[in-house]
Amino acid sequence: MSETPDRYDRQKRLWGKKQELLRNATVLIAGVGATGSFAAVDLALAGVGNLILIDFDTVEVSNLNRQLLFLEKDIGRPKVYAAAEKLKKLNPDISIETFFGRIEDAPLEYYEKSNVILSGLDNYEGRIWLNNIAVNYRKVLVDGGMDGLFGYIQVIIPGKTACLLCYPLIPVNIPIPKPCSPAGRERMSYFQLKAKDIFGKLTPPQPQEPSPAVSTMATIIGGLMANETLRVLLNIGNIKSGILFIYAHSLDFVWIDLNRRPDCPVCGIIDKIQEFELPIEPEITIKELKKILCEKFSTKDIEVIYGTHILDDSKKLDDLINKEIGVISKDLRFPIYIKLIKKG
Ligand SMILES: [Zn+2]
CATH class of the missing domain: 3.10.290.20 (Ubiquitin-like 2 activating enzyme e1b. Chain:  B, domain 3)
Structure with missing residues (x-):
């Protein structure tokens, strides 16, 4: 006789008893805005038992076109609290911790106790900080980003796959204006620059404030990040070393193999640390x-x-x-x- 179907019945048909691995897992989501909110929903629905949400931002009306976890009534509230409330309604079985503040100020134990760190950030400096923390604590980092109809995803397994500093998308010594920089400050869209390198289809981006964003890209990138997180937690398939660029304007998906660099200033340390x-x-x-x-x-x-x-x-x-x-x-x-x- 078959078991009574439960909340996870359909996904157990994919991975069976490994569902327990998800129940016991902890995923830290840094940034619960666009990509982070879609990833958080997917992980909550899949039954990842412990989520830690970190974000210093509050909900604004211009977030509502793409940030799934927020409603008009949430405007002005810290994103982490509004997000935790919705996620708990989507799946009451899971536990959610929140930190309203910057990733650098969150207790380090949050990073230490996580199995996977998922970056839904919107700035490069924060990603690099997370990259270094992930390598330092030997945690898997699932990173993704979007700008307009362009996006990317990369999974960093310290010591196995290339980290963000093995091949920085932009030279690390270039100061990158933060997305939350004061209005009017010129901003460079490095994703678009990179897209131009790869696809040769874009005209140089005009400095703009703020950057364009649509929920379809948040769905794609957030969904892929959540899927990679599940694959890591369940040990399904092979996590490749490289980066996937997505240019949804013409439905181009380009995978680029990146081998880990032993002389990388961050993850190269792992070899020496043996x-x-x-x-x-x-x-x-x-x-x-x-x-x-x-x-x-x-x-x-x-x-x-x-x-x-x-x-x-x-x-x-x-x-x-x-x-x-x-x-x-x-x-x-x-x-x-x-x-x-x-x-x-
Ligand atoms: Zn590296």
Whole structure:
């Protein structure tokens, strides 16, 4: 006799008992606006047991053409609260935590306890920050973006697939105006520039404020991001290393393979981190240790920390043997922790 159909009956026909994996999973959604709201709906309906929503924005009337989770009555409310309310109605079985604020200010434990981080952000700097956090905590990052009828999606599995800094869409040293920048400030649409490179179909974009957006693209990108998230959580199929560009104006989908770069300033660290017990002569000083580390990480201007203290150059290492020290440097983008062990 077959079981009584439940809420997830139709999808269990795809993956059966693996549904439990979804119930136990935690997905952090950074940005619950356009793509983030569609992805959140899909993940809630699919029964992902724990969602963490982070967004610093409040609902505006101009959001309502594409941000599925908000109604006119929500105008002025923090997006995370309005979103959590709707998602809970769509699926009362799931638990939802919210953080009304910037991604950088959210408790790090939110990132640590997530299985997947999904980026529904609308700015490049935030994506790079999430990329670095994801690599640091070895979390899968599902990133997507849209601009007009152009969009992309990329899945970052730290140590396996290319991260955002392996092949930045734009050079990281170009200051990118934020979408929420003051009205009138000139804005460059790098997605459109990239689309022009790839498809050769666009005239150079005119600076505009704000950027064009339609719900169909939010549906496509948000849906694909949610689908990739489910594939990661359920271990279905092969997650490819690369980026999918979508130009919906002419229904072009272009997949570009990207191999992870071992010299990537962010995820390249993972290869080096394998050997993260560092045999050392206890007699040497921090200054000499810094020289070794600079060589190891191909960087300069390293600082060595223990606990919360920056260690003085003249300090000897003898009382740091078998302890974990932190290495910080602008080039490394986040601290690396290594255990010093006695050589020989
Ligand atoms: Zn990388």
